[in-house]
Amino acid sequence: MSRVNVAVLGATGIVGQTFLWLLARHDWFTPVYLAGSGTRREKIYGNVTPWRLPVEMPESIRDQPLHALDLDECVDSGARIIFSALPSSVAADVEPALKKKGLAVFSNAGAMRHAPDVPILIPEVNPEALDHIHEQGYPDGGFIVTNANCSTTGLAVALAPLREFGIKELFISTCQSISGAGYPGVPSLDISDSAIPFIPGEEEKIASELREILGIDAAIFSTCVRIPVRYGHLATVWVRFDGPVGREDILEVWRGFRSEAVTPTTPPHPIIYCDEDSRPRPDMSFFGDPPGMPVFTGRLREREGLIGFVLLVNNLVKGAAGGSVQNAEFFLQKAGDGS
Numbered sequence: 001m002s003r004v005n006v007a008v009l010g011a012t013g014i015v016g017q018t019f020l021w022l023l024a025r026h027d028w029f030t031p032v033y034l035a036g037s038g039t040r041r042e043k044i045y046g047n048v049t050p051w052r053l054p055v056e057m058p059e060s061i062r063d064q065p066l067h068a069l070d071l072d073e074c075v076d077s078g079a080r081i082i083f084s085a086l087p088s089s090v091a092a093d094v095e096p097a098l099k100k101k102g103l104a105v106f107s108n109a110g111a112m113r114h115a116p117d118v119p120i121l122i123p124e125v126n127p128e129a130l131d132h133i134h135e136q137g138y139p140d141g142g143f144i145v146t147n148a149n150c151s152t153t154g155l156a157v158a159l160a161p162l163r164e165f166g167i168k169e170l171f172i173s174t175c176q177s178i179s180g181a182g183y184p185g186v187p188s189l190d191i192s193d194s195a196i197p198f199i200p201g202e203e204e205k206i207a208s209e210l211r212e213i214l215g216i217d218a219a220i221f222s223t224c225v226r227i228p229v230r231y232g233h234l235a236t237v238w239v240r241f242d243g244p245v246g247r248e249d250i251l252e253v254w255r256g257f258r259s260e261a262v263t264p265t266t267p268p269h270p271i272i273y274c275d276e277d278s279r280p281r282p283d284m285s286f287f288g289d290p291p292g293m294p295v296f297t298g299r300l301r302e303r304e305g306l307i308g309f310v311l312l313v314n315n316l317v318k319g320a321a322g323g324s325v326q327n328a329e330f331f332l333q334k335a336g337d338g339s
C-alpha cells in the first residue's frame with residue numbers, strides 16, 4: 001500500500017500525542033498537518049507540547065510545524081485522512097465541515113457519535129458498522145467514523161464474544177485514570193490521595209454506546225469513578241445471561257476470539273486473560289501486542305447465577321488514538337477491496 005498523508009487535529013493534547021507516537025512508526029501513514037488551538041506562541045511541535053506519555057516523543061515529529069487549526073490549510077496540506085482528537089464542542093463544527101470537503105474523518109470526540117449515519121466502530125466487535133459511511137455519501141464524498149468512549153471500548157471488546165450466551169443484565173463499575181480527562185485535566189487537589197465518584201456523562205455513554213455497538217438490549221447499571229493513576233481504565237463487571245453459563249464457557253470464547261479485520265494495529269489476540277488474581281491492573285496499560293491495544297481480563301468467577309470479571313483497557317491507545325488508527329486501516333483495507 002502506498003503511504004497516505006494524514007492530519008492530526010488536537011495534536012498537542014494527550015490523545016493527539018498518542019496519535020503522533022503511533023503514526024511516527026506507522027508504515028501506511030505520514031502525518032503532514034498537526035494542529036492545535038493556535039493559542040501557543042511558538043509553532044514547533046516539540047517546543048510547545050506538554051508531552052505526557054510514558055514513551056519518548058518521536059524524533060520525526062519534534063521539529064514539525066504546529067498549525068492553528070484552519071480548515072482550508074488542512075485541506076491544502078494534502079491530508080486524505082483526518083485524525084481528530086478535538087474537544088467535542090470544537091469537533092461538532094469542524095468534523096462535519098471537513099467531511100463536506102471530501103475528507104475521511106476518524107474521530108475520538110463524542111460530538112458526532114449519535115448521528116444516525118455515523119458509525120461507532122470497533123473492528124473486532126462491529127465491523128459491519130463501517131458500511132454506514134455509504135449513507136453519508138461515500139465514495140462520492142467524505143465521511144466521519146467515530147470511536148466509542150474509552151471505557152465503553154474495553155467493555156465492548158470483552159463482552160463481544162459473550163453475546164452468543166444472551167446478555168440480559170450488566171452491572172459495571174469503572175476506575176478511570178486521570179489521563180482520561182485530558183491534560184491538564186482534573187485539578188491535583190481534587191484527585192491526589194482521593195477518588196472522584198462521578199464522571200459527568202460517562203455512565204449514560206457506557207449504557208447507550210454498549211447497546212448500539214453490541215446490538216443488545218440489556219439492562220445496564222454503571223458507576224464511574226476517577227482514580228489517581230495516570231493511564232488505563234479498570235472495570236469490574238457482573239453479567240446475567242439468559243441461561244446458565246459457566247467460567248469455562250467464558251474462557252473458551254475469550255481464548256478463541258479473533259478479529260475479522262486483520263490490520264497492522266489490530267491485536268492478534270484482542271482479549272488476554274490474566275490467571276493471577278492481582279491482574280489486570282493499570283500499570284499494565286502499555287503491555288500487549290501491539291502495545292496498549294489488547295484488552296486484559298481477569299478474576300473470572302461465578303456467583304449466584306452471575307459471571308464476574310475485571311478488565312483493563314488503555315484509554316489512550318485502544319480507547320482513543322490506537323482505535324482510530326485501527327479504524328482507518330480497516331477502512332483502507334476495505335476500500336482496497338472495492339467495498
Ligand SMILES: NC(=O)c1ccc[n+]([C@@H]2O[C@H](COP(=O)([O-])OP(=O)(O)OC[C@H]3O[C@@H](n4cnc5c(N)ncnc54)[C@H](OP(=O)(O)O)[C@@H]3O)[C@@H](O)[C@H]2O)c1
Nearest residue numbers: 010012013014015036037085086088108109180182183320
Ligand atoms: N483522554 C482520553 O483518554 C480520551 C479517550 C477517548 C476519547 N477522548 C476524546 O478525545 C478528545 C481529545 O481528548 P484529550 O484528552 O486529548 O484532550 P486534551 O488533552 O484537552 O487536548 C485537547 C486538544 O484539542 C485542542 N483544541 C482545544 N480547543 C481547540 C480549538 N478551538 N481549535 C483547535 N484545537 C483545539 C488542544 O490544543 P491546545 O493544546 O492548543 O489547547 C489540544 O490539542 C476529546 O473529545 C475527548 O473526549 C479522550
